[in-house]
Amino acid sequence: MRATVAAIYRAESRRVFATLVRLLGDLDLAEEALHDAFRAALEQWPRDGVPTNPRAWLVSAGRFKAIDGIRRRARFVAIEHVAEQVDALADETAERDDEGIEDDRLRLIFTCCHPALSPDAQVALTLREVCDLTTEEIARAFLSAAPTLAQRIVRAKAKIRDARIPYQVPTPDELPQRLDSVLRVIYLVFNEGYMASAGESLTRIDLSGEAIRLGRLLVELLPEPEAMGLLALMLLQESRRAARTTETGDLVLLNDQDRSLWNRDQIAAGLALVERALASRRFGSYTLQAAIAAVHADAPSADATDWAEIVGLYDVLLRATPSPIVELNRAVAVAMRDGPAAGLAIVDELLARGNLDDYHLAHATQADLCRRLGKTVEARAAYGRAAALAQQGPERRFLERRLAELEN
Amino acid sequence: MKYLCLVYLDESAPQHVADSDCLAYDAAIRASGHCIASEALQPVRTATTVRVRNGQVSVTDGPFAETKEQLAGFYLIDAKDLDEAIALAARIPPAQEGSVEVRPIRPIREIASQSGASVAHG
Missing domain, CATH: 1.25.40.10 (Tetratricopeptide repeat domain)
Structure with a gap:
């Protein structure tokens, strides 16, 4: 049973968390409710069996635990305010369908990447809340001290709360600019991993892999051309990872790389995404950079590369x-x-x-x-x-x- | 939720924002019910800074700090969240020349009266 709960935690915890954030309107409350819900699952499921919809069960358990908590704290704050909060939570009609839950994850991404937060805070918060990395893992990945990073996250959460940064997907007219902010965060994470991969430390988490997972999630939730372009760009750059350095960690330039080491699956996935993004005719700089990477990926050697096409794309x-x-x-x-x-x-x-x-x-x-x-x-x-x-x-x-x- | 939108402009720059534009937006935001209060300020040369140290009032000419942009006016608005506040602030005409700082209001009276209530209930 423990293994079952652990597997469900891995598969569902971020989805459940995102929904709890929407319901409770607060990252820390949601985190607490998430842990309470899983603790309740560990107690009840061995006795009652795993529910048919574990995700909905966990959301509902988390919500009731949070209502309990608010009622307990009620002794210390004004009664009307608490009644209002509890009503709002209890009002939330039943569990939403899966589409609603996916929207919650998208909401959470947009909140973590809100331009009212500093770029550093956006990156840290996204890795913490969306990717579920620990503060220590993020600190190690960016070679910064854990307390500094923890403080950055605490400050960002306080700003979300005090300035009331909403948990919502931006309106269509705000979307292009807000999406840029999300894409920039993902690409920053990717580049940090890309540079570090040639570095010395093996204890650092695979940030490029996290960024690609984030990119996939974003394309799945919001198939905008530039989101596809960025995912394609990351996949095409990542496809060369094995060829980019020698065994001793020395750099190999693109033109000198052994192209048989390039990852063909990543290239195929990248090329397909570039084509989809270009076909939309609403693409931007990520798609164009991916298109350039695609020309390289398609070429059997440096000499056989269509350099005229590449110059044209740079123009x-x-x-x-x-x-x-x-x-x-x-x-x-x-x-x-x-x-x-x-x-x-x-x-x-x-x-x-x-x-x-x-x-x-x-x-x-x-x-x-x-x-x-x-x-x-x-x-x-x-x-x-x-x-x-x-x-x-x-x-x-x-x-x-x-x-x-x-x-x- | 209340936000104060502090409007900053470079007073030394030639003014491009017409008063008529500001008045038009002021009328619009008041009609929408989002505006609680709004005023424009006299130039910073008319400002006086007051400090009290050791019970002594000191009065000096001008603002506390020299900056490129000066406080030129404000809007106290009511918005459902920061995104709505940003959308309202972005339409303040001087945002196109200077900048608008959006600050959430700290509900100091509400918090004080709540802690009073908890004492009463405790």
């Missing part, structure tokens, strides 16, 4: 979201299509503008193009600048290796 992406980093990536594609000199001209001009000065990959790109053109002196200087700016061990080692090769 569209630049119009949608102008950014020097997108320009830099476009320059790399131009170098592949038209040769390194054409790419270098763009990179030199970009660096001359000054807003990529501190970005190590801008210098690394300049260095690589100079190296391919035989401009050894310039290449060496640029590799040096890039290595000095690089934060991550594997990236720095890669740049230093290139620098050493040029010095011989």
Whole structure:
């Protein structure tokens, strides 16, 4: 029975929690009610058997436990207020259908990613409340101290309560902007995992995997084109995980990767999503980035890649979201299509503008193009600048290796 | 739930927000029943800051801190939640030039009267 309850906890606890959040209007009350409900299940199910609809049973048990709790505390607060609260809870007519419960999970995601919370708090709260990671796991994943993270979560919950951030799916006219906020949180989580995966610590939770699960959940609940685009982008980037580093943790550039190591299932799922998103004609920058990743995924080798298509997609992406980093990536594609000199001209001009000065990959790109053109002196200087700016061990080692090769 | 929408504008910038626009929105939000009180303020050069330290009242010219944008007016509104408050604040015309800070009202009187009630019931 314990195993059955544990399995039901794994499968249902986040759904039950999301519904309790809606019913009780408070994250902490819902958390408490969730635990009370499972405690009641452990007591009653061995005696009475597992109910036919465990989810509905748990929601209802949690709600009654919460009403009890509010009544108990009633001695300390004004009676009218409590009566009102209990009425509101008892009024809630029966258990909703499954669709209602799925809506509750979507509500919870939008609350955790509300733009009135700081971006850090959005990420922490989403991982805590939607993904059910512990505070310690989140702290370790972001290499920050557990008390700092706990405090961030407590503050975010207090703001939700005091400023009354609602548990609701935004109206259609608010949706695009609010969805952006959710997608940004998911992609932040993914990127943190993507970078960390080349790192040293094995005790860190697989954030990329969490982000992909979140992305899948979002597409399931709200099949908007950009949600599909982001999920596709994450799957296509994740498909290269095994090829991205050597056994010793050194970086392998895309063009040098052993493509037989790419995960074909993830690529197939990613390509299908890109097609669906593009077909909607309402796509944005995530879909375009995924489309670029899809061209790479489709190509048997770097040389056989359709670089003209990639440059074209970067042109569209630049119009949608102008950014020097997108320009830099476009320059790399131009170098592949038209040769390194054409790419270098763009990179030199970009660096001359000054807003990529501190970005190590801008210098690394300049260095690589100079190296391919035989401009050894310039290449060496640029590799040096890039290595000095690089934060991550594997990236720095890669740049230093290139620098050493040029010095011989 | 009550929120105070604090309207900030850069007084030194050439004014683009017309008084007629502000008055039109004021009339609309009052008609909708969301507005409890609203006023525009005289420029910050007319402000006086009062402090009491050790029983001594000190009076100084101007605002407490120099900032780029100054408090120009306020709306005390009633909204069902922060999303509704944000939607109402976003339609205040100066939001297009300056900014609007949305702050939930701390129900200090209600809390005080509740703790009074609990003493009575206890």
